[in-house]
Amino acid sequence: MKIAKDILYKVPIEAVHGSTSITINKIEFDSRKIELNDVFVAIKGVLSDGHLFIEKAISLGAKLIICETFPAVFTEGVTYVKVISSNAALAHLAANYYDNPSSKLKLVGVTGTNGKTTIASLLYQLFKRAGYKVGLLSTVKIVVDETIYGATHTTPDSLTINHYLNEMVETGCEFCFMEVSSHGIHQKRTEALCFEGGVFTNLSHDHLDYHKTFAEYRDVKKEFFDHLPKTAFALTNADDKNGAIMLQNTHARKKTYALKSYADFRAQILENQLSGLLLKINNDEVWVKLIGSFNAYNVLAIYGVALELGLENVEALRLLSELESVSGRFQYFISDTKITTIIDYAHTPDALENVLKTIEDIRTKNEQLITVVGCGGDRDKTKRPIMANIASSLSNTAIFTSDNPRTEDPQTIIDEMEAGVEGQNFKKTVSILDRKQAIKTACQLAKPGDIILIAGKGHETYQEINGVHQDFDDLKIAKELIQQLGK
Template sequence: MKLLKDILFKVAIQSVVGSTEVSVEAIHFNSQKIVENDVFVAIKGSTTNGHTYIKSAIEKGAIVVVCEVLPEQIETAVTYIEVASSSRALAIMASNFYGNPSQNLKLVGVTGTNGKTTIATLLYQLFKKAGYKVGLLSTVVVKVDNKDFKATHTTPDSLSINRYLKEMNNEGVAFCFMEVSSHGIHQNRTEGLQFEGGVFTNLSHDHLDYHDTFAAYRDVKKRFFDQLPKQAFALVNTDDKNGAVMLQNTAAKKYTYALKSYADYTAQILENSFNGLLLKIDGSEVWTRLVGDFNAYNVLAIFATAELLGLEKVEVLRLISELKSVSGRFQYFISDNKITAIVDYAHTPDALKNVLETINSIRTKNEELITVVGCGGDRDATKRPKMGHIASALSTKVVFTSDNPRSEVPEAIIKDIENGVEPQNFKKTLSITDREQAIKTACQLANSGDIILIAGKGHETYQDINGMRFDFDDYKTVEKILKQLQK
């Protein structure tokens, strides 16, 4: 049990009806989870408004209601806390409820359009190899040192974040690396957390279905850096013009990294092949198993972050050479008949372009590059023709297919993608709605030495179709099909 007045510390309260001296059992923003002596926080979401469930929460036993609008009917046995932003109040209350666990470890947030998962996950790997107990909050998985939990969002809700961080405190975790999404920032999920540092990767076309404009998307990312404390560090990629924007109003110590321009941390690509990268970082050569220019940026960000967190340069370089690629991020194998199959999460125009350009820079041009790609439903539709244009321009053959169509008609999504294909590339493309059949067709088109890229879903092990999730794993699917075709 926690005293209400203690978990309200630093919450911007507009009015109180009732007593704050009551003891509460738990905090929830889902009324269905409420039991006796709980706090219910009514949040206005994009699809539902928690204020309509206040009565239901009270009937289930809530003795405290946090809301932006007080209900017309006030129950005398209930305390009502009126706030300007319920989501912000929830985040601060969650931190207080769990004893402000972010203050007891070094928490680093990674934000940007592409690279968040790779950087956060590889930093987790690196610090584990350096002998520390480490936490990870990522799109793929949540790790409390050696314990794994299933990830449901890129940035979990604020209650879950603080619950995981408290678990990390209990396990003696020293460092935690966290993906920070634009949705998470906009919905105040990171409020009340104490960050040791923030990393900005890049910004490109994504989530405009949610943020409406690119400027709004950029400014939400910037807000994360605006809120960093002065004792923290802000590390940004200045080869992306938005890197400088992130630093404009931050109180944190400012650091930059880049491959093409002057920065505090720089790197040079010496060799680039399917076996990995040879980089020169700060005058020293290092080999990494990661592939492609985009991973050179990721490795440089990892090197800089590790140094800023106090690790020795020589040790960091040694550990970088031991890092393994992240699930669904340029994950590849070569079949017995020498077909290279690559699975990558590239689901934005910029990410797809980076992956295809990387493959084209490595391949000899004597082999085919066959790309299988789709776009998610109920998401930013404006990027679909751009994905079609990039895939058809940079591949020798393309199979357009379903990604996660969700509530949309798959054929309609594919039509949007096809609209971006220029006339000279029409003959390169075909469309197959069923994703497994599309992958099978790509495998049938491939000969020895050819390359197949399956883009868009990466680590995901499901397809979301009409509100239902069906088991589907790109990597396992292409591996199975190629083995079958070899028989």
């Protein structure tokens, strides 16, 4: 149990009706979860407005209402607090309720279009190998030291974040690495957190269904760095033109990494093979099990964070060489007939191009490259023709199929993809609505030595169609089909 005025600390309040000395039970922003003496935070969401459920929350026992607009009539015995932003209020309420757990460990946020999951997950892996208790908040999973929980969002809501950060503190974790999405920043989910550092990976075409313009998308990312304290570090990719923009107004210690530019942490690719990369980082050579130039950037970011958090150079390099690739990120297997199948989460134009160019760098050119790719429904439509153009241009055969169509017509999505294919590449494309059939067709077309890329879903083990999650694992299905076909 908590006192209302204690959890309201730092909440931007406009007006109060009632007493803030009342005792409260827990905080909820879903009226259906309200119990006696709870706090209900009314949030104006994309699909619904929590203000419409204030009366329901009170009927279920809510004693403290956080809202942006006072109701026309107040209920006796209930305290109402009018705030500037319910999202920002929730962030502070959650942090205060759990006694600000982010201030009790070293929390590092990773933001950018591509690479967030890989960097955060491998930092978790690296510091675990270094002997520390570590937490992870990622798209793939939430981990408290060694206990694994499922994840539903890249950046969870403020209550979920602080709940797990608190569990990490109680478990004795010293570090936590988390993905910070543009949605999470815009919706103030990270506002009340104390960060030890932030990492910027890159910025490319994504989420323009939500942010509307690329400039808005960029500036939301920048907000994260603008709010870092002087005691933190801000590590950005100097090879991305937006890297310098992220540092413009930050109070944090500025650090950079790059392959092509002058930077604090710089690398040169000496060898790039299917088995890994040989890198020269600053003045030291290190072999890592990750593949491709995009992973060279990820490795550099991880190295930079490790040093900023106090690891010795020699130990950081040793631990880098031991890292294993993240599930669904350039994950591959080779069949008995030497067909290489690669599973990757690439679901943006830039990510898809990076993966295809990485394959181009390591292939002999004697084999065929067959790419299976789709685009998600109810998401940014403008990237569909761009991704189809990239896939058809950089593959010998491109098979367009369903990704997670959600509530959209899968055929319409594919039609919009096909519109981006240039005339000279159209003969290299085929469209197959059913994703399993598309993967099977790729396996049937593949000859010994060929390469199959299945892009878009990576680690996901489901396909979302009309609001229903159906079991679907690209890696598992591809392995089964390759075996069935005797390839």
